[in-house]
Amino acid sequence: MFNTEPVLTLDHADIYQGPKLILGDISFSIHKGEFVYLIGRTGSGKTSLLKTLYADLYLQGGKGFVAGFALDKLKPKDVPFLRRKIGIVFQDFQLFFDRNVEENLLFVLKATGWTDKTKMKNRVADVLMQVGLGTAQKKMPHQMSGGEQQRVVIARAMLNEPQILIADEPTGNLDPAVSDQIMQVFQAINNAGTAMLMATHNYDLLKKYPARTLRVNDGKISEVIGGSF
Numbered sequence: 001m002f003n004t005e006p007v008l009t010l011d012h013a014d015i016y017q018g019p020k021l022i023l024g025d026i027s028f029s030i031h032k033g034e035f036v037y038l039i040g041r042t043g044s045g046k047t048s049l050l051k052t053l054y055a056d057l058y059l060q061g062g063k064g065f066v067a068g069f070a071l072d073k074l075k076p077k078d079v080p081f082l083r084r085k086i087g088i089v090f091q092d093f094q095l096f097f098d099r100n101v102e103e104n105l106l107f108v109l110k111a112t113g114w115t116d117k118t119k120m121k122n123r124v125a126d127v128l129m130q131v132g133l134g135t136a137q138k139k140m141p142h143q144m145s146g147g148e149q150q151r152v153v154i155a156r157a158m159l160n161e162p163q164i165l166i167a168d169e170p171t172g173n174l175d176p177a178v179s180d181q182i183m184q185v186f187q188a189i190n191n192a193g194t195a196m197l198m199a200t201h202n203y204d205l206l207k208k209y210p211a212r213t214l215r216v217n218d219g220k221i222s223e224v225i226g227g228s229f
């Protein structure tokens, strides 16, 4: 089905928190344009796995490739460049509350090397349009609902055209109707070609928007076949 290079591969990877092995001998790949859920009980290691993928945790055993970077050979100076190729969305919104939406996004562009003011403003307008917030530039985060704030976070994650969007419980703090809107934003982003890896406890979303699902359990990872979660 997929004849492109994977965007992400773990090959016999061991994932640790400090000295403690959380997941051992983990192997899977995600290809361009794939949508993949990551499920598992609280404490099973989903967040640890995602943190390893964006180099917040060091890959201590096995091999890993994300957006062309080898995780097992990554140097601290490479980390910002890796993170430009992946978009990251968490449950808590982490916007600057003393800056408006546009300033929040411009800050990231500046920090990632953009200098042309017109191009920066255009890019901000593009990503806000992508998440359905085309007129929100001048709003302060506290003037927005939780769902709108989360959409700004998704827009921020899209600024540098990532190959993959990694989301950790992105609907964890949102009610079902708003979670559904966020999911539609992810679907649209995915349909436009960005791969998606989303850790979630929200089985209603899995049922409504079925996709390949990986489960972490007892220190291992497995494919969930036929929606039997």
Ligand SMILES: Nc1ncnc2c1ncn2[C@@H]1O[C@H](COP(=O)(O)OP(=O)(O)OP(=O)(O)O)[C@@H](O)[C@H]1O
Pocket: 017, 018, 020, 022, 040, 041, 042, 043, 044, 045, 046, 047, 048, 049
């Ligand atoms: N900073 C840390 N230092 C030491 N151990 C940690 C740390 N963070 C998490 N752990 C441990 O690693 C294991 C996996 O935690 P992790 O947060 O990856 O699970 P999770 O599946 O994401 O859980 P949740 O669904 O609650 O977010 C747990 O046993 C946890 O106690």
